[in-house]
Amino acid sequence: MTQGHPQSEKFVGQPVERLEDAALLMGRGRYADDLPIRVGTLHGAILRSPHAHAEIVSIDTSEAEARPGVVAVLTGDEIKELTDPFIMVLKLPLQHWSLAVERVRFVGESVVLVVAEDRYQAEDALEYIKVEYKPLPVAVDPRDAAKEDAPLIHPAAGTNVVSVRNFNYGEPDKAFAEADHTVELTIEFPRNSQTPMEGYVVVADYLPGNNTYDVLANFQGPYTVHPVMARSLRVSGSALRIRTPQDSGGGFGVKQAIFPYVTLMSTASKIVGRPVKWVEDRLEHLSAAVAAPNRVIHLEAAVTKDGKVTAFRFDQLDDYGAYLRAPMPGPLYRPHGCLTGPYFIPNLSVTNRLVLTNKTPSGMVRGFGCPQMYFAIERVMQCIAVELDLDPLDVISRNLIPAGSFPYRSAAGAIYDSGDYPKALEIAVEEGDLKELKERRDKARAEGRLYGIGYCAVIEPGQSNMGYLSTILTAEERRKNPKGGSVSQVTVNVEPLGGVSVTADCMPQGQGQGTALAQIVADELGLKPDQIRVNLEHDTQKDAWSIASGNYSSRFVSSTAIAAHRAAQKVRAKLATIAAQSLNVSEEKVSFGGGQIFATENPDNAIKFHRAAGAAHWHPGSLPTELEAGVREIGVWAPPELDSPSDSDRINTSLTYGFKIDYCGIEIDPDTAEVRIDKYVTMHDTGKMINPLLVRGQIEGSFGWGVGIALYEEFVYAEDGSFLSGTFADYLCPTACEVPKPVILHMETPSPFTPLGAKGIGEGNCMTVPVCVANAVSDALDVRDVRVPLTPARVSAMIHGEEAAPPAGRAAPAAKAEGAGRALAGEGTTLVPAAPEEVWKTLLDAEKLAAVIPGCHRLDVVGDNDYRAEVTLGVGPVKGRFQASVRLAELDAPRSATLSGGLDGPLGSSRGSGRVRLEARDGGTEVSYTYTVEVTGKVAAVGGRMLDGATRMLVRQFFERLAAQVGGPPVHESWWTRLLRALGIGQ
Amino acid sequence: MPRLSREARHPVTIILNGKRASGYAEPRLLLVDFLRREIGATGSHVGCEHGVCGACTVRVDGKAVRSCLMYAVQADGRRVDTVEGLGDDSSDLTALQSAFRREHALQCGYCTPGVLMSISDFLERNPKPTETEIREMLSGHICRCTGYAGMVRAVLDVVSNGGAAESPKSE
């Protein structure tokens, strides 16, 4: 076979276009909700808590069970009987189940599951479930929740502060005593999440023949959670088969927290004897899936007079919401080794406190604890510059770990693998043209514009040490069960005709890992990437996996990629042996390239790749005796640097440590208080790049999310724990108009700890952008207290002071009542052509009252002037059934009365009261009223912008119907008038 | 429009990417659910179901619309074009699709079908847009993966090479 020199083209390091893209661009992706389901599959819908904290007094599901299509209704009772609470990282008396048991602890918590023939029917039935709650006092702000007298989220724990740990490295007290200056700052980092565009999908099928659950879920790992699910279902790991689809519509860590739904749908499937499918909707996702923990950090720095930091002292309070779900509190401990950032700071003191609150449980979100930490560190570095009157970049540069110190052991034990930080800084300044940016700032300022420059430098950790979380235990506790390391596995298979396929323990959600694996394997075997079939559907019963498997902590390039490299090397070695035999050379003298295996010294002496592979299948007897038949090799990789924590609590939290240095110029519009990012420069040393195109994608993507954190995104809770960010119109994600084009720079310092030299790159910019922009805003406005997101309201307050309350007017939002969710108030008058006595009689007559209450289809008298009613009401696009209570009190016949009551339904709850006055006028009655209403639950989360108008309309309807009832002009409203009213136009 | 009864399933026929496609729909069934569950055209995605994210964008009689804000019965008898209809039968990618791949304008690909449908409509009406116009058009879509940089590059690329995205083949 002579084809000239089969030059072997190399693909690792090249910007290879993605193999995943063609199918996705043609709409032929295979996401979880696209896959076929078994005939007879049922669909689930979940009733969720409208209260942040309440006892569940009773649940009546009888009406729902009778609705069309409904097959089963599950409550906490069934879940408690059939499953066990989820195991946690810390052994604490906190119980967490897949449906609330006895008590709800956050708005959006799952309370009842309805299983029906289709999703529409399941959702319809939710309206017929009656849940009686007894609201409890709430703890929403982490600092309040940490107080001694705070309401307890889990009374059995006896406190909301469920873990406190102190750490000391070096001699921090001495360093502070000797310091020329102490610079300190408290920062508050908000709750947010990168909210993938595709929500959770679970299809669970219980197989009674062998007591196994077969589950399809767009889970992303880590598989430390697999035993959590299996144990909750009371089966062994092998009896819980988790299959993940080929495509997943974004993950960012968030798809880890799907696991309670796996248990829930699996249990439902066991009960109904049919598969059960559930697809999360956007409101469910925003309100109940996951949030990065909000964190309060008080950071002190001991500083010499020339700006060198000699010690940090951290006091961190991390808010985990209502439950501590595995692998929480990861975000507090994953960056532990990096608490001194990229700086040479030998002394460190840390206090870590975990607090529980009445909010959505925290979980994995891209950045995983680092954006919070770097916000504190890099804000303090800037404050040092301001206080000592130094240039902020000089403060950074004076403190950087010097070149030539690698591998470098940080104070808390991280082993920074490689780098040259001063050089990176130099490149960033030169190639990003900092000089020009400074000129731009000076010019803008000379014109009186608000312009600022911010800087920051961070270490980006990649591939977590599975032992990092045990740092939360004491050295003694750890000794019993030491943990550390990280295992990855990849299988490379060559079939009889020479086709190569790869399976792996990763579940990408868009990172293009299939392409990267194909590049790596292709290079080893002398093939092209598009000749390698990478199938990343994962199946726990058939594919290799371990607890570290999954996609998180920027682990791919130093974990699964290395396992692939090793598997491909094994295949290569085997085929080299086979080929050497037929080429008649020794195996070391064999090369691969261009689809051939050839004698290195005489490329004409070649055998086709598929022939060598075929021999192992078609004619195993011909193989050298030491070889096994077939070609299927598993590569396993477990880096030795990832050890368990030392007795002095030093822990190498990650395997690779990239370096980023960013700076930006921002301008603030003095009228709108909008922050515009004028220029953003981001410099990355991420070791060797396997595919620069994919690296750029990761940088651009985490940059976009960083802009969201900096300027727009926050899960907002009212003081009573109501969730107020339930739609993409309330939770604002940046669009193409808001995300500028960053200037991206690179240098490559290979990691010595991973054979391909690459370092994790998935998260860096969501760690840098928030604090870099905050530093720039601080510079522009000369303010010290900067909180993200830097929304116009917040920035305006920074420029002009707090906004004055709006002037009182009709139905203006009331001053917040104690513990109010969405608090609304209003007033109005109506003229009724009947005497006050007659109006009064109508109000006190149950039958007539039923006709007056809008949407009322049933009214029962439960006491003196005390009624229960069923009503159907709508706000904007949402319409639903409610249980209403109506009470009349403080009766002063026929002049005035107080009307009070509440509404409860799947859409939420509301409580309100109003005073009605009747006055004789012109032979009729002038009815005047004032009211205040508080709304929580779904309506508050999604309808915030429409609530005021809707409440006004409902109240007015009530009085107009009252007029009609006593013989006034019947209210013939056209839909058009109603629409105008709903929009607040036309009175 | 005839009165439709609430509980009943009504026959609905659309011209999907140039071919007839029929199924049944209750009046409240959303067009996107009809496409995905009745017809099996799962290329159009649901990201919010409240008209903000753009993932469900399809073209109805040529115009880009949110298929989560439209009922299937409203599309009866009309032309509906989805991402599956871009490109030709040999499954070659259009200039726009190729530019998306080249410029790494997609990661998870979940927002991509809607984005492609909007751009196709937009470029037919405005073949030489500026970068600002492109960004404004894209602002009707939320992408959580890419930071939009690749999308902007891809559209600029298509525009400057004169190869405006081919319109759906059902023309």
Ligand code: FES
């Ligand atoms: S799903 Fe239609 S706009 Fe989001």
Ligand code: FES
């Ligand atoms: S590519 Fe994932 S949302 Fe756009």
